[in-house]
Amino acid sequence: MKFSSTVLLALASYAVADTVTCSSSQQCPEEKPCCSLYGECGTGSYCLGPCNPKFSYNLTSCAPAPICKSGEHQFTSTDKIISNTKYLGNADEYDFVVNNDIVTYDSSVLLTMANGSTGTVLTSTRAVWYGKVSATLKTSRTQGVVSSFILMSGVRDEIDYEFIGSFLETAQTNYYWQENLDYTQSRNISLSDTFENFHTYEIDWTEESITWSVDGQAGRVLKRDDTWNATTKRYDFPQTPSFLQVSIWPGGLASNAEGTRNWAGGYVNWDAEDLKDPGYFYVTLKDISINCYDAPANTPSDGSNSYVYTDVAGLSSNVKLSGDGTVLGSFSAVGFDMDKGSDNNIAEVSGSVPTGMGSGNNHSADDSSDIPTASVISISSVKKTTSSQSLADVTGTVSTTTKHTSSTKSVSIEDAKATSSAQATDAASSNTAEATAAATTSAVGGFEQSSSDSTTSAAAANGAVKVFASVFALGATALAAVLVI
Known part of the structure; x- marks a missing residue:
């Protein structure tokens, strides 16, 4: 639910004083x-994806x-994935945008x-406005660590x-x-172990x-008619164009x-x-x-390019x-001025990239045991796949970048890990690292609420192009590899 934008440790040096928040009681x-x-x-990037109108x-x-486009996406490379520090809305060129680190490994990619x-x-x-979507994946593991596959709309x-x-035989x-x-x-x-x-x-x-x-077996069905809210006289049913995450x-x-x-099972074990x-x-x-x-049916239309x-x-x-276009001219452009800044070099534009971290879950349950089971349970894989080989022992590649350039190089996972370990040695302890990340992600969740319906802020994002350049220059402290495609 969520999610998530990653906040790197280097962002901690940037004050959140300039952050402007938005909610049902406060428009931008x-x-x-x-x-x-x-x-x-x-x-800029704030205006793309699940931007809230x-x-x-x-x-x-x-x-x-x-607009939605059907397709099969095999993650044998990162060619069709772009960093959110570079994406301006051209969905014809890229299929996915990523906010942080991704590693190619064994005909898959690792979200880290x-x-x-x-x-x-x-x-x-691209957004999906009704459709069938699927993802083949292995989840993460360890208490406090959450993996998600969701559809999320702007509203x-x-x-x-x-x-x-910590519940590897359960999908919520x-x-x-x-x-x-x-x-x-x-x-x-x-179902069977989701990590293995x-x-x-x-x-x-x-x-x-x-x-x-x-795995092709229906586990739960929700009917729109069952979401009728007699108080508000509406169906509380997801119904607007949504992005897959x-x-x-x-x-x-x-x-x-x-x-x-x-x-989430308790504090993360760092x-x-x-x-x-x-x-x-x-x-x-x-x-x-x-x-x-x-x-x-009866949806108004003056084109077939966007929603x-x-x-x-x-x-x-x-x-x-x-028929409206979807590509911004620069990181200073917005929906009502799509070409703003288009004559400037993107690197010189005072652009913006959202830096929030999210959960969207103000859960009250102590664990997942009180969540009802769906109509079908005990879904098992036909073949349990395991491997004794360490990820660090295989040859994988990651994309990296150097400051102020767009050149890339491929490095092994082991080399990336070694570089990250050396940088992490110079960083603060894991507790301090978490505290630093927490300081720049003041939100209790990406759009999580407890006593009000306001969407909480995570971190200042003004001048984020310059911020991310600094992050890359610092080597993305404590991270295994940085994606800049």
Whole structure:
């Protein structure tokens, strides 16, 4: 639910005083008009992906969302993935955008979370407005570490799979309508060890129902008619264009709400086995499939390039098919001024990249044992795959960058690990690392709320191009490898 944008240790030196937050009671100002997934106002990247039109300056602040395109995505390379420090909305060129570290390994990619960091989220560049999506992956492990596969819309409709690192034979399913955080709707699906085994997790989303399936076997079905809210006279059913996200994040971070930490299995163990070898927690992502369904009947249309909202109510009936472009001219551009800064060098633009960390889970459960099981349980893989070979012993590659250049080089996972270890030696202790990360991720969750419906902020993001250049120059302290594609 979530997620997540990663905050690196180097960001701790930047004050959060300039951060402008957004919520149902506070829209973004005109100079920073876009409300990001993490409740921060800004320009550029803030206006892409699940930008929230309800809390932004006005309805046209967010850039139009690229329309759904069916496809099969095999993660044998990172060629179609771009860093969020470079992405400006061209979904024809890139299929996914990533906010932090990703490593190629054994015909898959690893989404990583190093000591003291807040993880990695991979997001589709195109939105899905009803369709069948799936991801074949192995989850992370260890208490407090959470893996997720979700659909998330700008107005915060959400459909989830979540995996707790200390409950490796359970997949949690849930859904939310416009950030209405009702955790009683969560249901568990039982299956074989999610860290050791690849499973294919599928969400089949139509106007009438949602079906969660694992390895081709339906584990849960939700009917739209069963979400009727008699008080508000509406269906609390996800219904707006949503971006697919796969992520790893620290539910057990010290700065998270107690309920979230308990739900995640407790505090993250920053001395865990995976932080010693290969040097980070990780999710292994093999492939993603997207099968788009048609837009609802009678949807207004003046093109077939993007989705745009026509009313801040944020219902399915308030979305139209549009011919509007989706590419921003620079990191200072916004939805109502798409070409702003296009004549400048991107590296010189005072742009912005959201830096929030998220969970979206203000859970009250002490563990996952009180979550009901779904209609079908005990889904097992046909073949349990295990390996005694260390990730550090295989030859993998990561993409790295040098400051102020776009040149890249390939290095082995072992070399990247060695470099990271040397840098980590000069860094603070793991407790200090977590505290530093927590200081720059003041949100208790990406859009988590307890006593109000406001979306909480995570960190200042003004001048983030310069910030990330500094991060790269510092070698991304304590991280195994940095992706800059």
